[in-house]
Amino acid sequence: MSLSKLKSEANPGKFLPLSNAEFHILLAIADEERHGYAIMQEVKESTQGVIRLGPGTLYRSIQELLQKGLIVESERYPAANEDQRRRYYRMSSSGRRVLSAEARRLSEVVAIAKSKRVLRKLPT
Numbered sequence: 001m002s003l004s005k006l007k008s009e010a011n012p013g014k015f016l017p018l019s020n021a022e023f024h025i026l027l028a029i030a031d032e033e034r035h036g037y038a039i040m041q042e043v044k045e046s047t048q049g050v051i052r053l054g055p056g057t058l059y060r061s062i063q064e065l066l067q068k069g070l071i072v073e074s075e076r077y078p079a080a081n082e083d084q085r086r087r088y089y090r091m092s093s094s095g096r097r098v099l100s101a102e103a104r105r106l107s108e109v110v111a112i113a114k115s116k117r118v119l120r121k122l123p124t
Contacts, residue, residue: 012094012097012098012100012101013101015068015070015098015101015102016098016101016102016105017102017105018098018099018102019061020051021053021057021058021061022061022064022065022070023099023102023106024043024046024047024051024053025039025043025053025058025061025062025065025071026065026070026071026091026095026098026099026102027043027046027099028042028043028046029071029089029090029091030091030096030099032090033074033076033088033089033090034088034089035078035086035087035088035089036055036058036059036062036086036087036089037086039053039058039062039089040052040053040055040058062089065089065095066089068094069092069094069095070091070092070094070095070098070099071089071090071091071092071095072089072090072091072092073087073088073089074087074088074089074090076088
């Protein structure tokens with residue numbers, strides 16, 4: 001393993017902040033490996049449709065996450081009745097650490113917003 005790879009695994013902060021798309025892709029595969037379209041659907045469902053990743057954004061972000069070593073292509077292959085072009089992705093151990101660090105960072109930002117009374121109940 002190269003020294004730069006060891007440093008990146010030891011320092012998840014190097015990858016922060018994640019883009020919105022990267023963060024939601026990592027969240028989508030945090031509990032199970034998924035193929036691209038399933039990632040798009042999971043993001044849409046988990047955000048109640050607020051965030052919708054288009055194919056261009058999704059696959060460009062997946063390529064960046066692969067290059068950074070935060071996700072890996074799974075060894076799982078599509079079933080015979082599925083599209084054989086499907087590729088499944090799972091989070092690497094580095095990806096899990098980076099996702100955790102980003103979630104903590106965002107939690108701290110929300111705490112600041114609360115302390116400044118930015119987050120108030122909206123009138124109904």
